[in-house]
Amino acid sequence: MNFSGVFEILNLRYQWEELVKDMVLPSKGKEGTIDNIKWFITSGAKGNRFRKGYDEALNIANQIVSIYNENTNLPSLHR
Numbered sequence: 106m107n108f109s110g111v112f113e114i115l116n117l118r119y120q121w122e123e124l125v126k127d128m129v130l131p132s133k134g135k136e137g138t139i140d141n142i143k144w145f146i147t148s149g150a151k152g153n154r155f156r157k158g159y160d161e162a163l164n165i166a167n168q169i170v171s172i173y174n175e176n177t178n179l180p181s182l183h184r
Contacts (some may be wrong), residue, residue: 110176117169118142124162128153139173142166 118137125135125145129152134141146166153159 110172114169114172117165117172121145121162121165121169124158124165125153128156128159128162137169139170142169146170 121142122135122137128135128149130141130149131144134144143166146163149159149163149166153162
């Protein structure tokens, strides 16, 4: 991953953290770890789908996971 990719993910993570400040998440769920972001994609709709910013936060979360998967999917490590 190049520096621009790192900065892109960090920028997206910051945006996501700002959007989910007032949303219902598990404890420590507002931290932008990849596990919290994946949880938000799969389970975040339960308490948040009608909250302001949910759709944008979901879109950003999907972008982050997509970039993360592109950069960590190493064919030699997966069987």
